[in-house]
Amino acid sequence: MTLTTMRDVLKANLQLHGNPNFPDNLLTHYLNVAQRDIQTQLNGLGMKKWETSDALTLTGTSFNGKSVKTSSLTTDCPNMLESPKSIIYIDCDYLTA
Amino acid sequence: MISTAMLTKLRTSLDEASATFWSDTECYAALADGQREVINFALIFYNKNPEHIPEVLRPLLTSISSTIGSSGSSANLPSGFIAPVSIKYSHTNTTQVPTFIRSNGQGHFFKQANSLLQSVATTPFTYFCYFLAGTIVFETAAAPTAGYTLEYLVLPSDIAAGQNATIPDFTHDAIVQYAYAQLLLKDKKHQEAAQEWQKFMAMLPNLIF
Numbered sequence: 001m002t003l004t005t006m007r008d009v010l011k012a013n014l015q016l017h018g019n020p021n022f023p024d025n026l027l028t029h030y031l032n033v034a035q036r037d038i039q040t041q042l043n044g045l046g047m048k049k050w051e052t053s054d055a056l057t058l059t060g061t062s063f064n065g066k067s068v069k070t071s072s073l074t075t076d077c078p079n080m081l082e083s084p085k086s087i088i089y090i091d092c093d094y095l096t097a
Numbered sequence: 098m099i100s101t102a103m104l105t106k107l108r109t110s111l112d113e114a115s116a117t118f119w120s121d122t123e124c125y126a127a128l129a130d131g132q133r134e135v136i137n138f139a140l141i142f143y144n145k146n147p148e149h150i151p152e153v154l155r156p157l158l159t160s161i162s163s164t165i166g167s168s169g170s171s172a173n174l175p176s177g178f179i180a181p182v183s184i185k186y187s188h189t190n191t192t193q194v195p196t197f198i199r200s201n202g203q204g205h206f207f208k209q210a211n212s213l214l215q216s217v218a219t220t221p222f223t224y225f226c227y228f229l230a231g232t233i234v235f236e237t238a239a240a241p242t243a244g245y246t247l248e249y250l251v252l253p254s255d256i257a258a259g260q261n262a263t264i265p266d267f268t269h270d271a272i273v274q275y276a277y278a279q280l281l282l283k284d285k286k287h288q289e290a291a292q293e294w295q296k297f298m299a300m301l302p303n304l305i306f
Contacts, residue, residue: 019197020197021208023197024221029213
């Protein structure tokens with residue numbers, strides 16, 4: 001189902017046609033919230049469709065007196081689902097890390 | 098019923114077959130007022146449920162297509178405009194899409210400022226418009242020329258000699274009844290006029306479907 005069709009189904013089922021309180025942008029917002037909720041519920045159950053990977057840019061810093069490397073997930077993984085279960089694995093190369 | 102038949106029926110009620118106390122001009126003016134009164138009553142129902150146009154109002158449905166010049170965002174309402182029915186708009190004057198009609202009520206500017214309730218030029222079905230001082234204002238300005246189609250209800254022609262009522266036949270008895278009640282006032286028959294007015298009011302609900 002395309003996004004347009006999903007919005008049309010919403011409009012038809014809820015009789016929202018012409019209702020100024022429900023323009024397309026708001027309906028798209030609701031659909032995205034619903035999609036993310038479903039993704040969060042199903043995360044880790046082998047739903048490969050939305051698995052992806054991003055390269056991390058590591059920066060040296062200090063944490064609690066130890067030298068560590070950090071990555072900004074906001075920058076490096078901008079589309080990552082906001083759930084602790086979202087990270088499936090991290091692959092490190094000791095030669096460059 | 099053609100206009101002369103309405104006049105004849107009215108004169109029968111007045112018991113004045115030809116113009117003596119009430120001129121034909123007065124009678125036709127009262128009939129024209131009656132037509133508008135029936136329309137006003139139907140508009141109450143239409144405004145409560147704009148999804149359904151009562152049969153009484155269907156002959157008044159018309160449309161206009163026009164353009165708005167460079168960077169403009171408003172257009173004058175057409176002559177005789179009573180109420181909007183539906184609007185399509187394109188800020189680039191290409192494919193027009195259905196456009197929401199926003200109320201000018203207390204929350205108008207708050208809704209206009211809401212990022213999810215704004216007119217977005219690049220997104221169909223987010224166009225908004227509202228009515229202001231005889232104009233229709235679109236919240237996404239022309240770039241450079243906009244096009245719109247407005248379906249609306251228009252005032253009927255006044256009933257006159259040679260000009261029949263615009264609204265359907267089933268309303269004509271009520272229109273004559275209204276005119277009868279009004280014309281009795283000229284004869285200072287206030288009590289009788291009030292009774293005839295009540296009869297007119299009793300007829301109105303049956304005309305709305």
